Amino acid sequence: MERLLEVKDLQVSFKTYAGEVKAVRGVSFHVDRGETVAVVGESGCGKSVTMQAIMRLIPMPPGVIKNGTIIFDGKDITKLSEKEMEHIRGSEISMVFQDPMTSLNPTMKVGAQIAEGLIKHQKMHPSKAREKAIEMLKLVGIPNAEKRVDQYPHEFSGGMRQRAMIAIALACNPKLLIADEPTTALDVTIQAQILDLMRDLQKKLNTAIIIITHNLGVVANLAQRVLVMYAGKIIERGSLDEIFYNPRHPYTWGLLMSVPTPELDKNKRLASIDGTPPDLFAPPVGCAFAARCEYAMRICYEKYPEDFPVSDGHSAACWLLHPMAPKVKPPVGKGVTL
Amino acid sequence: MVKYILNRLLVSLITAWVLVTIVFFLVRLLPGDPFLSEKVTPEIKANMMRYYGLDKPIHIQYVTFLQNLLKGDFGYSLRYKNRTVNEVIKQAFPYSADLGIRAVIFATIAGVTLGIIAALNRNRTWDYLAMFIAIVGVSVPSFVIGPLLQYVFATKLNLLPVSQWKGFSYTIMPTFALSLGSLALMARLMRASMLDVVNQDFIKTAKAKGLSPFQIIWKHQVRNAILPVITVLGPVTATLLTGTFVVEQIFAIPGLGKFYVLGIQNLDYSLVLGMTTFYGLFLIAANFVVDIIYGLIDPRIRIAK
Numbered sequence: 001m002e003r004l005l006e007v008k009d010l011q012v013s014f015k016t017y018a019g020e021v022k023a024v025r026g027v028s029f030h031v032d033r034g035e036t037v038a039v040v041g042e043s044g045c046g047k048s049v050t051m052q053a054i055m056r057l058i059p060m061p062p063g064v065i066k067n068g069t070i071i072f073d074g075k076d077i078t079k080l081s082e083k084e085m086e087h088i089r090g091s092e093i094s095m096v097f098q099d100p101m102t103s104l105n106p107t108m109k110v111g112a113q114i115a116e117g118l119i120k121h122q123k124m125h126p127s128k129a130r131e132k133a134i135e136m137l138k139l140v141g142i143p144n145a146e147k148r149v150d151q152y153p154h155e156f157s158g159g160m161r162q163r164a165m166i167a168i169a170l171a172c173n174p175k176l177l178i179a180d181e182p183t184t185a186l187d188v189t190i191q192a193q194i195l196d197l198m199r200d201l202q203k204k205l206n207t208a209i210i211i212i213t214h215n216l217g218v219v220a221n222l223a224q225r226v227l228v229m230y231a232g233k234i235i236e237r238g239s240l241d242e243i244f245y246n247p248r249h250p251y252t253w254g255l256l257m258s259v260p261t262p263e264l265d266k267n268k269r270l271a272s273i274d275g276t277p278p279d280l281f282a283p284p285v286g287c288a289f290a291a292r293c294e295y296a297m298r299i300c301y302e303k304y305p306e307d308f309p310v311s312d313g314h315s316a317a318c319w320l321l322h323p324m325a326p327k328v329k330p331p332v333g334k335g336v337t338l
Numbered sequence: 339m340v341k342y343i344l345n346r347l348l349v350s351l352i353t354a355w356v357l358v359t360i361v362f363f364l365v366r367l368l369p370g371d372p373f374l375s376e377k378v379t380p381e382i383k384a385n386m387m388r389y390y391g392l393d394k395p396i397h398i399q400y401v402t403f404l405q406n407l408l409k410g411d412f413g414y415s416l417r418y419k420n421r422t423v424n425e426v427i428k429q430a431f432p433y434s435a436d437l438g439i440r441a442v443i444f445a446t447i448a449g450v451t452l453g454i455i456a457a458l459n460r461n462r463t464w465d466y467l468a469m470f471i472a473i474v475g476v477s478v479p480s481f482v483i484g485p486l487l488q489y490v491f492a493t494k495l496n497l498l499p500v501s502q503w504k505g506f507s508y509t510i511m512p513t514f515a516l517s518l519g520s521l522a523l524m525a526r527l528m529r530a531s532m533l534d535v536v537n538q539d540f541i542k543t544a545k546a547k548g549l550s551p552f553q554i555i556w557k558h559q560v561r562n563a564i565l566p567v568i569t570v571l572g573p574v575t576a577t578l579l580t581g582t583f584v585v586e587q588i589f590a591i592p593g594l595g596k597f598y599v600l601g602i603q604n605l606d607y608s609l610v611l612g613m614t615t616f617y618g619l620f621l622i623a624a625n626f627v628v629d630i631i632y633g634l635i636d637p638r639i640r641i642a643k
Binding site: 055057085087088089090091094095097099102103104105106107108113116117120121152154165168169 | 545557
């Protein structure tokens, strides 16, 4: 498979009055053409910042990309001018945001919002862009698209707005779609519809998707590969099966254990990971998860673990994988019912 | 949209009726009568009262007034002999309206522009400069700025005519003096609104679409930010059209202001009533138009009852 995106040692900080927040601390990953990669992790672990850095949507200042390269389709995005970036945004990389209620312009017809990108990137005539907008609305499963195209966002339901957002994002047939928690703000039944839609469209258009989520159900539904992020670093990566059936990092174990299952005993408490993530003003020298990890050893506090390969494409940054580490039996791994 | 307009129209009519009624009775509550200052005998005074129908019971007067009003007739002035209120308004109002409308247009265009400039250069020189102008505009009243302008531009620099209303160059200083306060208000409002909108999610969406900063600002930011400004356009139009009195005095413009003030001093019932009603209806109409414009710009308003 051909590489579409290659991120190497990306570091993003925010300069605040209180000091520098190191939100992303050296993230490397890649995305191939047409595949779906999920990025999971709790709030504040740097998932969204990483993705916004790829689109150069981080407000600068206070944000700074301190280090790293982002090679997209052969170009280093960190080195492009703002003008060149405009031609990539919406045309080659698109983004769907979390809250469809506020992500559409309330004073503009939905069709016009879809057409905007087409007019800009494909130099389409407005009337032709309108036709294409109707086509896109049909594609994302909005009935009565000829009528809907001239309606305003407040006339759409939440699920329909997210469909419209997807239509906007896919209008110019981008090579990469970044979906930042696209289902978080939606009802559960609508979530399933949106996920189905994204999967169908990916098959049709062969768009690569990066999906940011903290919902492992979404991951299992959509992704082929999973990146687990914690405190601004990727701590485990692997194929969907490897992450669900053979996880190696204690944080991944914790995430998988805290998924509620139908078999869960009423009297048993839902498992959670104790403690809070570290302060990114002053991240620890060693493993950022050590303070919350029940398997933590002395070295975990002193030195950051390198990526230990488990199998081809599967690796985890944990000292437990060192040949000299004590053997620990993972509490999960036979697969989680979602 | 039709339902919305009809709804607004009904509300406007009710407002107009309430206004007319309140003013009618308030004027009568003032002590004295229109012929107090004239040295006339009680018999002549009674004759005049009878002539103008002021001796009839108040509710009859009210009904007559309303009937005439529906015909668009404000009656005779009690002081300016043989002149109807309609004539007075017809003669003087065009000057006031001209000045007021110029001021509204100038205040809106300059205020919004200033606000946009300030917001786009937040916490930089242009922002501070624009907001300094805004603060001066709010705090310096027109009776200070008016003479000051006259002194600088007419007396010292000899650039503009000092007073009167005879052509474009005569309109510049009065328009500026009248609109400065509203201009400042709109500039501050627009700036705050722009800064609020820029943090909205849909701006990020617009940016993610790859639009240029110019497109984002004009098509997404300004259009949403201008809504609060349009809301105050009604009251601002009201302030500027009715607030021309002082400026008219300073620049010797033959507008309605003079008649209004004298009308109140002389208890010229029909003149005061007529002019108040006229202004009131004018403002209600202005607000009505603004409501409709608002509905056109923000589609969400249309269905909100």
